Structures are given as C-alpha cells and as structure tokens.
Amino acid sequence: MIVVAHPTAPGTRILLVDDEESLRLTLAANLELEGFEVVEAASAEEALSMIDAQRFDLVLSDVRMPGVGGIELLRTLQKSRPDLPVVLMTAFTTEDSITRAIESGVFTVLHKPFDPYRQAATLRRAVRRPTVLVVDDCQKSAQAIAVALSERGIRAEAVSEGAQAIDAVRSRDVDVCVTDLVMPDMDGLEVCRELRALDPAISIIVCAATRAADRDDDALMQGAAALEDARYLRKPINEVELVRAIASVRSEVC
Amino acid sequence: MAEYIHQLIQHSPQPGAREAASRRRVDALFTERYRAMAVRYDRMFMWLLLAQWAASIVFALFFSPLAWAGRDSVLHSHVVAAVVVGFAITSLPVFMVIVYPGAQSTRYVTASAQVLWSALFIHLSGGRIETHFHVFASLGILAFYRDPKVFIPATILVAGDHFARGLYWPESVYGIANPEWWRFLEHAFWVVFADVFLVYNCVRSYRELREYCEQQVALEDATEAAAREATARIEKLAAIGQLAASVGHELRNPLAAIRNAHAFIGRRLAKEGELEPKVAQFMGLITRELDASTKIIGSLLDFARPQEAIRNPCPLRPLVSEAIGLVPPREGVTVINAIPEDLPIPDLDRDQFRQIFVNLIQNACEAVPAASNGRVTVSAQLSGQGALRVAVRDNGCGLSPDELSKIFQPLFSTKVKGTGLGLAIVASIVERHGGTIRVESTRGEGTVIEIDIPIVAASKAA
Numbered sequence: 001m002i003v004v005a006h007p008t009a010p011g012t013r014i015l016l017v018d019d020e021e022s023l024r025l026t027l028a029a030n031l032e033l034e035g036f037e038v039v040e041a042a043s044a045e046e047a048l049s050m051i052d053a054q055r056f057d058l059v060l061s062d063v064r065m066p067g068v069g070g071i072e073l074l075r076t077l078q079k080s081r082p083d084l085p086v087v088l089m090t091a092f093t094t095e096d097s098i099t100r101a102i103e104s105g106v107f108t109v110l111h112k113p114f115d116p117y118r119q120a121a122t123l124r125r126a127v128r129r130p131t132v133l134v135v136d137d138c139q140k141s142a143q144a145i146a147v148a149l150s151e152r153g154i155r156a157e158a159v160s161e162g163a164q165a166i167d168a169v170r171s172r173d174v175d176v177c178v179t180d181l182v183m184p185d186m187d188g189l190e191v192c193r194e195l196r197a198l199d200p201a202i203s204i205i206v207c208a209a210t211r212a213a214d215r216d217d218d219a220l221m222q223g224a225a226a227l228e229d230a231r232y233l234r235k236p237i238n239e240v241e242l243v244r245a246i247a248s249v250r251s252e253v254c
Numbered sequence: 255m256a257e258y259i260h261q262l263i264q265h266s267p268q269p270g271a272r273e274a275a276s277r278r279r280v281d282a283l284f285t286e287r288y289r290a291m292a293v294r295y296d297r298m299f300m301w302l303l304l305a306q307w308a309a310s311i312v313f314a315l316f317f318s319p320l321a322w323a324g325r326d327s328v329l330h331s332h333v334v335a336a337v338v339v340g341f342a343i344t345s346l347p348v349f350m351v352i353v354y355p356g357a358q359s360t361r362y363v364t365a366s367a368q369v370l371w372s373a374l375f376i377h378l379s380g381g382r383i384e385t386h387f388h389v390f391a392s393l394g395i396l397a398f399y400r401d402p403k404v405f406i407p408a409t410i411l412v413a414g415d416h417f418a419r420g421l422y423w424p425e426s427v428y429g430i431a432n433p434e435w436w437r438f439l440e441h442a443f444w445v446v447f448a449d450v451f452l453v454y455n456c457v458r459s460y461r462e463l464r465e466y467c468e469q470q471v472a473l474e475d476a477t478e479a480a481a482r483e484a485t486a487r488i489e490k491l492a493a494i495g496q497l498a499a500s501v502g503h504e505l506r507n508p509l510a511a512i513r514n515a516h517a518f519i520g521r522r523l524a525k526e527g528e529l530e531p532k533v534a535q536f537m538g539l540i541t542r543e544l545d546a547s548t549k550i551i552g553s554l555l556d557f558a559r560p561q562e563a564i565r566n567p568c569p570l571r572p573l574v575s576e577a578i579g580l581v582p583p584r585e586g587v588t589v590i591n592a593i594p595e596d597l598p599i600p601d602l603d604r605d606q607f608r609q610i611f612v613n614l615i616q617n618a619c620e621a622v623p624a625a626s627n628g629r630v631t632v633s634a635q636l637s638g639q640g641a642l643r644v645a646v647r648d649n650g651c652g653l654s655p656d657e658l659s660k661i662f663q664p665l666f667s668t669k670v671k672g673t674g675l676g677l678a679i680v681a682s683i684v685e686r687h688g689g690t691i692r693v694e695s696t697r698g699e700g701t702v703i704e705i706d707i708p709i710v711a712a713s714k715a716a
Contacts, residue, residue, distance in 0.1 A: 020507050026514030033521050091506030113510035113548060116517055208567055232567035232599070241564065 008035035008120070012127055013054070016040050017047045017061035017073065018089075023112075030116035036123070044068035048076065056084065057127045063090040063097060063109075071101050078104065078153050085126040089114070102244055105153030108251040122251050130175035132156040132246060135165050135191060136207075137183035145178065148239050154246065162191045169198050176246055178205045180235075192230070203249035204230040207237055276471055284467040288400075293356040295398045299364040300351040302395075303344045306371045310336040314378055332378055343370045358401075365404040366411055368392045373415045373427075381429025386441070390448055397452040400459040405449050413442045491664060495558035502551040502558070509547055516540050550673060556609065557664060557675045563603040563686045570597055570644070573604065574632050577611035584619045587628035593644075597634055600642050600709045606683045613676040614646040614703055620669060621650025621701060640709050641689075647702040653695040661693060 014036050018024040021042070028038040039054070041047040045068055047059065059077065063070035070088050077084055088101055089110040098109055107126040110119055132149055134156055136142035142158035149156035157172070159165050168174055177195055181188040192204050229252065231245050314336035347367040350360040372389040379385040389412055396404050416438035419427040428437060520537055523529055529537075571593040578589050615630060622628030630648045637643035653661065653668065660666045662681045667674035684691045689707035 020511065022511035023507055023514065026511050026518060029518045030514050030521075033518065091510070092503050112506045113513045113544070116514055117521075229572075231604075232569075234567060234601070241566070244564075245566075 008124055009127075010035070011037065012057045012124075013037040013039065014123065015047055015050060015056045015059045015061075017042075017044060017059065017065070017070070019043060019062065019065045023062075027116055031120065031123070034117065034120040036120075044070070044073040047073060051077075051081065051084070058123060059084060059086045060123065061086065061088055063088050063095075063101070064092060069097075071097050071104075074101060074104060074106055082153060083129070085129055087123060087126050099244075102247045103152070103240055105149075105243065106247065108247045110251055119251070125175055125250060128173050128175070129155060130173045131168075132176045132178060133165060133168050133174045134158045135162075135177060135179035135188070136160060137180065141180075145237065145239075145242070149243070149246075152243060154243070162187075162194075165191055166194055166198065169195055169202065174199075174202065176203045176205065176249060178207065178242065178246075180207050182208075203252070205233060205242070205245050205249065206230050207233050207235050272475075276475055279474075280464075280468050280471045283470060284464055287463060287467065289356040292361060292399060292401075296351045296355050296360055296364060298398075299368065299395075300348050303347055303364070303367055303371065306375070307336075307340040307344045310340050310371075310374060310378060313375075335374070336378060339374055340371075343367050343374065358403075361399050361401060361404050362407050365396050365399075366407045368396065369408045369411045370415075372412065373419075377419075377426045381425060381427050383429070389441075389445065393445065393448050393452055397456055400456045400463065402453040402456040402460070405453055405456075409442075409445055409449055412445050413438065416441050494665075498554040499558040502555045505547075505551055509544065509551070512540075513544050516544065553673045553675045553679065556679045557673075557682070560679075560682050560686065561606070563606055563683070565601040565603055565687070567599045568602045568604045568607065569599050570634055570642075571595060573608055574611055577608050577615060578632075580608075580612050581615045581619060584622070584628070586624070586626055587619045587622050587630060589615060589619065589630045590632065592631050592633040594634070597642070598636065598709055600707060602687065602707070603683075606686075610680045610683055610705070611646075613680050617676060618646055618648035618650065618701070621648050621652070623651055637706060641706050642709055644705045644707070645702055647700065649700040652697040652699050652701055653693075654697055658693060658695055662691070 012035070014031060016024060016028050016031070016038050017040075018027070019042055024040050024042070028040055031038050039050060039056070041050055044061070044065060047061065050056075051059070059073070061070045061073055070090070074086050074088065077086055085107050087107050087110060088098075089112055090098060091112040092098070102109060108122060110122070132146075132154055134142045134145045134149075136145070136158070137160050139158070139160040142160055146156040146158035157168060157174075159168055165177070165179075169177075177192070179188050179191060188206070192206070195202055196204070229249075231249060233241060233245060311333065314332040344367060347360070347364040350357070350363050354360050369389065369392055372386075372392055375388050376382070376385045393405070393408065396408055416427055420433060420435075420438045424433050425431055516537070523533065523537070571591060574591045574593055578591060581589070611632065615632065618630040619628070622630075628648065628650060630646065632644070632646050634642055634644040657668055661668075662677050664678035665674040681691050684705055684707065687707050689705055692704045692706075693701065694704075695701035
C-alpha cells in the first residue's frame with residue numbers, strides 16, 4: 001500500500017523512555033503536537049512494567065540510562081515482543097553499543113539533538129513496521145539476504161522479478177528496497193525508477209558488483225546516481241553493512 | 255578535569271639545572287672516549303715494549319759483540335743486560351696496563367719505559383747513531399696518547415740518561431770515549447724541538463676531542479628537546495581531545511532538551527497568529543545558535559574521536575549538492591558544483607566526505623571578503639592510476655605562506671571565530687581514506703584545496 005507521509009494515525013501510542021527529565025518532557029510535548037499519544041517512563045524497568053499494562057505502537061528509548069540501558073531493553077523486547085518496533089536515541093554516536101544495537105536490528109538510531117518534527121516522520125515509519133524488499137534475479141541470493149535480515153528482527157521479503165517487486169510495493173508496506181543493479185532479465189535501474197514513481201518515499205539501496213568484474217556496472221551506477229538519495233553497497237554484500245545502511249536510511253528525512 | 259588542566263600547565267625543569275646536567279654529560283662522554291683511546295694505546299705500548307724486549311735479546315745475542323769493535327765483547331753481559339734490564343724496564347708497565355688500563359699513571363709509566371728502551375737499545379748498539387732515532391720515533395708514538403704530560407717523564411729521562419751516561423759511560427751512549435761535555439745538550443735540544451711540535455699537537459687534539467664531545471651532547475640535547483616538545487604537544491592535544499569528547503557528549507542532552515522546548519514554543523506561538531517582530535527574530539536566533547552549538551560540538555567530537563571510514567560507492571555530484579545545501583549562503587558568493595556527471599564513482603564514507611565538503615565550502619565562502627563577487631567552485635577529475643582529484647577553489651582573500659604552513663594544524667585558524675579544527679578534521683578524514691590533501695594560495699587572489707583519493711578502497715574491511 002502506498003502510505004502518505006502525514007499525518008499520524010490517531011491513537012498511535014509511543015512509550016518514551018529517558019532518564020533525563022527535561023529532555024523527556026520537551027520531547028513528549030513535541031510529539032504530542034505531532035499527533036502521537038505519549039506515555040513517559042523514566043527508566044527501562046518502568047518501561048517494561050508499562051508495556052505489560054498497556055498496548056504501545058512504538059518504544060522510543062534513550063541508550064544511556066542508569067540501571068538497565070536502552071540496548072538491554074531492546075534485547076528484552078526483541079525476545080518478548082518481537083512485533084513492537086523500537087527506536088533508540090543517543091548523544092553518544094560513536095559508541096560500540098550503538099553499532100551493536102544497529103546490528104541487533106533496532107529500527108533506527110536517532111542522534112541527539114534531533115528535530116522532533118522531522119523525525120516524527122521516522123517514528124511514523126517505524127510504527128508501520130514496514131518491510132525491506134530484497135530484489136535479486138537469483139532467487140537464492142535474495143532469499144538468503146531476506147532470511148539474514150529476518151533473523152536480526154528486520155522484516156524482509158525476497159523477490160526475483162521486476163513485476164513481483166512492483167506488486168509487493170503496491171500490496172504490502174515496503175519502505176526500503178535493496179536491489180541488485182545488474183540483472184540479466186530485468187533492468188535494476190528501471191525497477192528502481194518505477195518503484196520511486198509509485199512511492200517517492202521509498203529508500204533505495206543499490207548493490208553493485210565488485211569494480212573489477214563489470215564495467216557496465218559503472219555506467220549503470222551513473223544512471224542510478226540520478227536516483228536521489230540512493231545508497232550503494234558493493235557485492236558481495238556484507239550483512240552488517242547492509243543492516244547499517246537500512247538503519248541509516250530509515251532515519252533519513254527528506 | 256582538574257587533573258587534565260594540571261597536566262597541561264606543568265612546567266619543565268629549570269634551565270640552569272639542565273645546563274649543569276649537560277656539562278656533566280660532556281665530561282662523562284669525554285672521559286669515556288679518552289679512556290677508551292688511552293686503553294687502546296696502553297695495550298699497543300704493552301706489546302711494543304714486550305716486542306722490544308724480545309728484539310733486544312735477539313740483538314744482544316747476535317749483534318752487540320760486533321758493535322764493540324776494539325774492545326773485548328763480553329757476550330754474556332749484553333744478553334744479561336737485555337734480559338735483566340729489559341725485564342726491569344718492561345715488567346712494571348705491562349703490569350700497569352693489565353691492571354690499570356687507561357689510567358694516567360699507566361701512560362706515564364709506559365712513556366718512561368719506552369724511552370728507557372731507547373736508552374737500552376743505544377747501549378746495546380754501542381751508541382750507534384741510527385739507534386738514537388728510536389728516541390724520536392718513541393716521542394712520535396707517545397703523541398698518540400694526546401696527553402702532553404707524557405712528554406715530561408719521557409724528556410726528563412732521555413735528557414737525564416744522556417747526561418749521566420755521557421759523564422760516566424760515554425761509549426754506551428755516544429759510541430766514542432771523549433765526547434764534548436755539552437753533547438747531551440745537543441741531543442736534548444733535538445728532543446725538545448720534537449717535543450714542542452708534539453706537545454702542541456697533543457694539546458690541539460685533546461681540545462678537539464673535548465669540542466667533539468660538546469657537540470655530541472648539544473646535538474643529543476637538541477634532539478631530545480625536540481622530541482620532548484613533540485610528545486608534550488601530542489599529549490596536550492590528546493588531553494584536550496578527551497576533555498572535548500567528554501564535554502561534547504555531555505552537552506548534547508541539554509542541547510536536545512533546549513531544542514525540543516524551543517520547537518514546542520515555536521509551534522504554539524505559530525498558532526497565536528502574527529508574532530511581535532522581536533519574538534519572531536529571537537525564535538530564529540535561538541535556532542541558529544543551537545545549530546552553531548551543535549556544529550561546534552560535532553567538530554570537537556569529530557576531531558577527538560575520529561571514526562573509521564566505511565567506504566561504499568558514493569557519487570560525488572549529488573553529495574556535493576547536498577553539502578552546498580547545508581552551508582549557510584553568504585551574500586555575494588556563488589557556489590558552483592562543477593563535478594562532471596560521468597565521473598567514475600569512488601568508494602567513500604558518505605557522511606565523512608559530506609563533512610569534508612561542508613567544511614571546505616564553508617571556509618571558501620568565508621574567505622571571500624564581504625560584498626564582493628565571490629566564486630567558489632567544486633570540481634573533480636580523474637588523476638590517473640585509479641585516483642580522483644577533487645578541488646575546491648575560491649577567489650577570496652588567500653593565505654600568506656606562514657598561514658599556509660600551519661593551516662592543517664589543529665586549533666589554528668585564520669578566522670576570529672571558529673574552533674580551528676575544520677581543516678584538521680578534513681585532513682584526518684582524507685588520510686583515513688588513503689588520500690592526500692594539498693593547498694595552494696596567493697594572497698589577495700584566492701585559494702585552491704586539492705584532495706587526491708584512490709577510487710577504490712585499498713582493501714575491503716570485513
């Protein structure tokens with residue numbers, strides 16, 4: 001389905017977890033102006049007990065908190081509530097823990113300070129629990145990548161034909177498309193263009209062959225460069241880098 | 255934090271103390287070198303003396319009798335003289351060399367022994383002229399010690415020996431029975447003649463050795479001082495870096511809270527309708543200052559905690575467009591993205607390179623004096639061998655040669671405001687991509703910064 005960027009669906013409830021009171025208060029106020037229902041928790045422990053008591057659509061949590069931290073909260077929730085999306089936020093952008101969080105399949109990490117209105121779009125995206133679409137004409141490769149992503153808690157689906165891809169975007173909620181560029185049976189670039197035409201908000205991650213292998217690849221990549229905001233990864237795909245790229249595009253705001 | 259500041263302002267030891275220490279080192283070095291040399295020559299003399307002893311016995315056995323023409327040669331006595339007197343002359347110096355090599359007294363003893371050997375050889379050869387040459391040869395060899403004082407015992411013994419034997423046993427030293435009474439003076443004169451030059455040479459050599467030692471120590475001191483300065487500077491920067499990182503991180507939470515509060519107030523005020531001009535202005539001001547603060551913290555952290563470059567294919571032209579969009583426009587300055595559409599796509603860390611472009615474009619814009627026709631051009635081209643050359647050129651005020659040499663140093667800035675870290679960060683990122691950066695500038699005309707990077711990462715990180 002094609003999703004309109006605004007507004008927030010009524011009744012979308014966010015659990016906001018942060019030990020810093022001023023930050024929590026002001027962020028909650030802003031998110032409420034954006035149409036979210038916000039419930040505050042001052043610690044991860046408090047958050048967990050609230051999750052048991054109420055239904056939430058999203059957990060937005062700080063990473064560094066005394067006691068149980070955001071990463072641990074993420075892990076706990078992934079086990080007990082795999083369907084509950086988690087977005088982390090942090091001031092400490094270079095820490096290993098952030099990398100580990102991303103690799104564990106957190107939806108995305110927001111870097112403080114961030115604009116709450118622009119990132120509201122990111123939160124709405126997370127609430128949708130969208131799918132990552134993996135496009136590769138080799139069914140096995142596409143499947144392998146999709147499975148790897150699912151194991152990390154990221155919803156993913158594999159398709160091996162252009163028509164299937166268009167169909168998936170039309171009928172399911174896809175927010176990221178990971179596509180191979182050079183495919184004998186279809187033009188990866190063409191697929192991307194069509195997907196963008198369908199849903200301008202879709203993020204595209206393009207996989208290119210190793211430079212030595214394909215000179216045509218370069219030309220295709222030039223064309224892909226015309227695709228705004230597309231990301232590039234080199235094959236063979238490094239799983240960790242792919243996960244990082246997905247988390248990164250998901251917090252990107254146009 | 256107090257610990258850091260204390261370390262930063264710690265003083266180095268007093269200069270007077272350091273000079274005294276240097277002088278002691280010069281003395282120590284000199285003594286060591288001199289002694290090593292003296293030991294070498296002591297050993298040489300030891301072997302020479304022993305060789306002379308052996309030679310004297312051979313000589314006594316085979317030649318002495320022939321020199322004593324006209325007199326009954328008592329073979330026995332010369333050999334005895336060679337063995338016994340030779341032993342007397344040689345034993346003490348050999349002992350001294352073995353037990354006290356390099357000592358001052360050892361060389362005086364060897365010097366004395368050497369000239370006594372001259373005396374004995376002269377006696378054994380019956381005062382033969384040619385044997386007297388051994389005296390002068392010995393004096394020359396003694397000069398090896400570079401100690402003028404060795405000539406004192408040597409000269410006294412030679413003169414004394416010639417005088418005494420001249421009086422009581424003239425055949426032994428002059429080969430004739432009735433030499434003139436002043437003959438010894440003639441010998442002494444030539445010895446002194448040789449002495450003068452040899453002593454002069456010794457004194458000179460001695461002084462030169464000392465000067466050499468002083469130079470060595472001075473060189474060591476200079477190197478050490480330079481190294482100390484470099485280390486101190488690195489430590490200082492590291493301490494500042496840690497401080498900056500810690501502070502930077504801590505500041506982000508308060509900044510986020512302020513920003514959120516401001517955003518909320520802004521939204522609520524917007525609902526109130528037309529705002530009083532100053533209110534609107536100040537709301538905008540808060541936004542700008544918050545952005546500036548965020549950037550400063552970002553710079554500090556980028557500098558203090560550089561991140562490894564994660565390189566993926568990244569087309570330059572759109573990236574530069576993005577960067578241009580992030581740089582606040584400056585009146586009178588046009589920024590041109592002249593990167594060709596068909597440029598090969600390099601492997602870069604996108605966020606880091608965007609930072610590079612933002613920093614460089616911002617610097618270039620600020621270099622243009624207010625209200626003039628400023629042009630900033632960002633271009634790129636292939637530079638052969640799988641590398642790209644990216645250039646940011648401006649027609650601003652340019653840099654002086656002095657500024658040029660310091661421009662990549664952290665905390666150096668030609669601007670009144672600013673952290674002085676921008677270019678240091680750029681250089682650091684370029685380095686992490688395996689590239690090089692270069693700047694050319696002419697005062698009053700403009701500056702161009704060129705970055706060369708390999709298109710493909712040297713090795714792909716796992």
